Amino acid sequence: MADPWAGEAERLAETLQQAGAGDNGIVSLKVADVTESGRVNLELGDGSLLLDVACPDSYRDRAAGDWVAVRLSSVPVVLWRLGDDPAESEGDRVQAAAEQAALDLQVVRAATYGTAGPSGSGWQAASAVYVRKIDGRLELYFQVADDSDPSPSTPDVPTPKPATISPSDAGTWRGGRPDEYASAPTQGDWTGRGNRRGAWFYGSKISDACAGKTVSKMTVAFSRKTGSGVNAKRPLHLYLHNHSSPPSGQLNLGDGPEDLLRLSVGAKGTASLPKSWVNALASGSAKGLAVYASGRTDYMAVTGGKITITFS
Template sequence: MADPLGGEADRLAAVLAATGTGGDVVSLQVADVTESGRVNLQLGDGSLLMEVACPDSYRNRAAGDWVAVRLSSVPVVLWRLGDDPATTDAADLQKAATQAAQDVQVVRAATYGTSVPAGSGWQAATAVYMRKVDGKLEIYFQVADASDPSPETPGVPTPKPVTISPTASGSWRGGKPDDYAGTPVQGDWTGRGNRRGGWFYGSAISSACAGKTVAGMKVAFTRKAGAGVNAKRPLHVYLHSYASPPSGQLDLGDGPEDLLRLSAGAKGTATLPKSWVTALASGSAKGLAIYASGAADYMAVTGGQLTITFS
């Protein structure tokens, strides 16, 4: 069975023996949340505890959280330390309820027949109009005499966020695709040359933004374990102008922007600069890339899901 500490159980045992903290409950800060949902924890000496398990009750895990941890040969997070989350939970529930209400059609009942309807309050329509707004149907009835005033038309809701997954990704070295790297990689670990990685979306980004006001874009990345050092290192992110992977060199556009730092196995989300949002929305840029020189920031990265919000 694989070591849940990523091969560092012996080192942890030595630390516990030296400090006399074996089995004690201590407070540690979360360095990163990993793809598996576990966490990497920051020790006082600057090193990391990798892939520490958490209880189901520890929700919305995030880098920077302070948690109570039982230290042993296999440490476990017990709970998160901090303020009562009730206020945040209430806000999230209200937001979800508002979105659900916007998704529901406002017509209470739709029936038909060959005779006039029974009951009071009906008005005869001389013409019917319809249109689709934000994926929802609007119906307008033209009446000869509006004896009962019409309700107000609801405002058009803000378009929902759109998440776009890359259609392809890969790495390049020496001016051509690197067959030895199945995922995007930045840097050089072996001295054979620096790699650059890229994510490709076709025309999906600009198509999703057409006719809308874009508020922002975020991209999600996961750093693979077992590539480079365990400690946090920056992703050096660039734009590129390719709809699909090139057969030659992957030329880099604007950048680098060090949008986030990840430890081994960690996942994170980065907010793109406004100028990049404009370029991607217009189609003048089409995708994202990473590049680094040497071994210091060497890493392999997966993900690339881009979330667009509108206003």
């Protein structure tokens, strides 16, 4: 019986030779994508992919485009990431996270005082103390007889925290009706039985989260399922739709397509939505996202659909 791994072993040997690996079998390779499991797909010299390669815990913030040191063997493994020391950027990120955590846990947002009553709405007198709620936290004002020692100024109201909206439902349509054979939203046609279109549904959760706020951007996260289409990176053809929930008939597509993200098999990724789409989703004139493609070239099944909304 032929060895099923012979071809893979031969390809790894060729890669070692092309990359100039030493006796220890270590080469530098570029990350094509990060997979849903947190592993990586790597680009080989001939343009093919080395799929789902394990990484050490020390390799954090993995991203497509990273260069990594890899030991190629029967079970390839990433050893470390190549590049600049991340200490400075890591410090900034930790500081920002600490500041946000302090704001989240803070019960009193501001404490000020003066000889007159406080200005603005929402105040309640508690003896000589006034209190109101701003951005979910308390703000105190103390009325005093002498303010020769000036009061601290009131800090600005912080920007609302980002909101993350998960789909309430998802599905695939083919031939004008739901496709019960698709386990996840799917685009394209692999078998010749007709093009599929997939979608994610959010009800009114997106517009509700945006009500009364200024939206600066929206991003959406997807993962490409294994066993769907070719292994190489292919684009997701994204559309808007106006369905609050899955329709019993055809899924009607809105604005699109926008090819915002390319994923290899098993990979995950995040894309920023166009400003016009952000406005449509925030206002409720569009309700959700869909994918659609024609034929085998960009065929894939996709999971995820979680939208993160950032405010200003």
